[in-house]
Amino acid sequence: MIFSKQPASPNAPQSSLRVELLGQLTGVQMAVEAAIAELRRSGDGSLLAQGERHLQSLQALQAALATASPTALISMRAEVLASITTAGTTVQQARAAGSQQSAEMASLAAVRAESRQLAEATQRALFEDRILDASLRFASPAEEEAYRQREAERLALIDSLDPRNPRSARDQLLIQRDQVDDAMAHGADRDPRAQQMRDQIDRQLRLQRDAEIRAGRDPKEYDREVEALQASLPRHGRGARAEERAAFITGGWTAEMPIAGVKGSAMPALAASSAADQKHALAASAEEMEGEAPATFDDPVQQAAAQLKAAGVSAPAVPEAVTPGSDVRTAHTGERIPPRA
Structure with a gap:
């Protein structure tokens, strides 16, 4: 039996091109979606908005490819390639931002651990060993009583801090610095350990502020938190x-x-x-x-x-x-x- 050869469909090349382009766009779309998720974690707002725009553009291009005529498919090929290139740049930027954010978060965690260690050491020196008490001088029993009352209020504030809060060590250092200042205003400035203690606290607070901001904290919001705590401390000095x-x-x-x-x-x-x-x-x-x-x-x-x-x-x-x-x-x-x- 002899079979006649069937002619190829005139639309076969266009169908193959459609499948190829849609497949490329689908792969890039998945990469962009993963990049957007990474950007949401890293908090880079400008790159996040850029990635979302590219994702919308890819989705619109996919819809157009699905219904494009054979003639339009050929002209859209260059547009698809350009979109893939742009999306690839967004993915690379998102990965770089994610890596940078991970590094900053690791640095912040280390600084917070240092703040915790210093706060614990200062707590022992000030309120357990009371290394500055020998240098204190008061004009009257009433003045000493007022000083001890402020000291008790600061201790109560420290006890009220939630250790699960990652910023509790910073708050503890702020309260301890206030105690050191109060002690120095009543004679402890003659003890060199007082100024050394204050310098250590100041340095650590600066390090933590810088690390928090690099990790994405708003400087104004951070400073407002510090000012609010300082305003709640007892008056002294x-x-x-x-x-x-x-x-x-x-x-x-x-x-x-x-x-x-x-x-x-x-x-x-x-x-x-x-x-x-x-x-x-x-x-x-x-x-x-x-x-x-x-x-x-x-x-x-x-x-x-x-x-x-x-x-x-x-x-x-x-x-x-x-x-x-x-x-x-x-x-x-x-x-x-x-x-x-």
Whole structure:
């Protein structure tokens, strides 16, 4: 039996081309989808948007190829090749970004571990071994009591931190630095270990901030977190004490307003005197105070004056004795002081 040869279908070459191009686009599409998933993990927003645009372009091109006429298929071949090349670049960039992100995350994990180690060592030195306590100096039992109260508040804040939070070590270091500053404002600055401890904390906090930002954290958001924690810490140091003294000598102080270093039993005596007498007596006592560390006094004015001097608040000179109607001038400038009413 003799069989006649069937002629080839005129559409066979176009069908083969369609399958070939669709197969190429499908492979590239899968690679782009994997790259987009990697970019979502790495957090590179610009590359992610670029990858999503390329994916949409590939999907549109696939739909066009599926329904294109034989003539259109031939003209679309160059477009498919260009899309494949562009998509390949996106995939390479995504892989590079993913590798960089992995390296930054590994670096951040190492820095966080270092912060944890330093926080634990500082915790032992400050609150268990209390290496700075021997250098502390207070003007009165009340000032020491206020210091210990702030110390207890910081300890409570540290205890409230969740160790599972990757930033808890940073927060602990911030609280510990505040404790070191408070101690240095009360005599511990004479101990070189205090400044060394503070320098170590500062250095580690800078390292962690840099590592967090390289790993994708928003610097403004990070700084807001730090500022919020610092704002929640108890007030201390020269600024707080100077504010209390300024309130006293400007007339803003009341008997209900505590002044560090002034015994509670002495408050009524201060409140009972006139505002003018309070200002003049406090200024006179501050003028007479000498030495680096203020002493402890039972007299309320002397106590306040000692604290004023320790806080760095200067007072105008006042004569030793004032006789009604006399012409009184300051010892330093010769400026006339009007008689008190």
